[in-house]
Amino acid sequence: MPGPRLAANPALHGFAWPLAPRALHMKMPLIVIGLNHRSSPVAMRERFAFAETRIPEALQLLRQQRIAEEAVILSTCNRVEIYAATSLEPSAAFAELKEFLVTCHNYREPLADELYVLTEPQSLEHLFRVACGLDSMVLGETEILGQLKRAYELALAHRHTGGKLNKAFQRAFNVAKHVRTETSIQRGSISVGSVAVELAEKIFSSLNDRDVLVIGAGDTSEKTARALLSRGARSIIVANRSYDRAVALAKDLGGRAVRFDEWYGEFETVDIAISSTSAPHYVLNREKLDSLMKLRGNRPLLLIDIAVPRDIDPEVNRMPNVYLYNIDDLQTIADGYLKQRKEEVARCEEIIREKVKALLGHAGPASSRGDVIRDAWCANANPDQ
């Protein structure tokens, strides 16, 4: 989400202070201030968001005001965070950073505990957790790593990072890679559409030469078809009671539409069928499919029934080379993956703690959890005070 408030903020104009020499601040701690999807609602996050084009200015201001010697701003739809290396005392630095944030975005409402602040070693643990997707809304997702890299590269390109942040961010990217290869935190799909794709990949050698039939142009079937197309499915055939809707979706997906009473004739060639009609009875049963399977030369057939009530008679799953999954089956698999990811969190945390210890170069125990620490001063803070 963009952060349109920055442009209107007069505090970002007129840079008056010289930049502090970096060599003086090699022992500065890394601190973090920010808000995320857990600490604040979207209405507040969008107020604090930074548009990417304005971030260099904000970083420049942070350094000119001597709040930070080095800084990186991460602004995504789920979090706004400032990573800073500062020579100020942490409490003073946090007060300055908070003031900077509220002034920057012209935020006048009172703040409760939406903002969190962290200092070492929790700040490093937090950075590593963010890079690994452990702090994301979708546990283990990888998009955040790309966003973090872009935020860092932006700061680096404008020379707002130094030895401290360069080392911390480079290490965070390495830890994310390490966690990805050593654990299952990013394995598997946790959405119905992605599970359907993974299911197809467990059955077919390749999706490149697979034809997909969509019966009933619903939202989930469209998403599933799109997911299959993105993984290389050859063609999409759409059948819908409303032929116009079928034509529109087929055009959108780059496929072709057939009339609803003609989909049966397509079964001989398709490999994957996604059904989501609103029919009150089964539209495909064992008797119908039996004759079709002979015509198909016993090639495997994946049937995804996401309709409620169901479109496909569960009996067809007993037929050789037919694999039927309904919406509950797909959801169970997605939940299974999510459970697996949750089970991996402890291992990831362990790796992160070890890496933070190694980075800080001491054997003292880091915090047992990389959780957000909220300072008391945040609780009743008022930007107007």
Place this chain on the structure above:
Amino acid sequence: MWFTDRHFFLLAVIVYGFSAAYSVFLWRKGFRKDDHVNYLLLLFAFGLHTTAMLRRGFSLGRCPVTNLYEATTFVLWTIMAVYLVAGLWPRLRFLGAFASPGLFAIGIFALMPGLDTPHSDRPGLPVPLTSLHAALILLAYGAFGLGSVAALMYLTQEHNLKFHKLQAFFSLMPPIQRLEATVGRLLLSGLILLTVGLAFGAYDLTHLDNPHSYRGDPKIVWSLGVWILYLALVILRRSAALAGRRFALCAMGSFAMVLLTFWFVNLLSPLHNP
């Protein structure tokens, strides 16, 4: 030297046994990770196995396939060699967990007394040709054996997919369509090797006096039966009349039949057991 090639093979079978026991844990874990421990165990066992075969081969001065013990160890060695090559690709390393219990059982069988009889070549048969005949046929059985391992993998994964088991998704198994294709290719390769091996055998027979008298030899009749069986499997698969689960079951059943009757038929054959 008191430590003979059989001792090396015995050690190899013991390590195969460790691998088989370890495989039970891998099955329970559901093949979620590439397992290099099992691969290294099997690699070590293969080293011992190869040493045993080399020592026997050098002592005989020919390919060591002169009796049931040697034939069995040769088939075992072939399957293991193919697995070790496939296992260089980490995603296929878990194949060992499917193969090692069967290989351990075959190894135990090979060590049974009475199979390792002193070899006695039938006079008049050229040794290189006979060795080639035996080696090709045993390689064919190795391919059939690997085909049955791939078929077992197919059946496991197909069952998990049919019954919506999470293990189907968490495991590193290849897609079932690829597994089915692999079974088909292995059976075809085995059939080609068997055909060439039998052709060499037929040519070999012409060096004997009155070769027609061996027409009814049990091993020859059995070998032709095996050849027809696998030919039928390959043709039915090519014509799509046999596919999926049934094809995998047929591949496994055929190899089980070969395994269960090979030794018995060999003992009955005056030509192969002079």
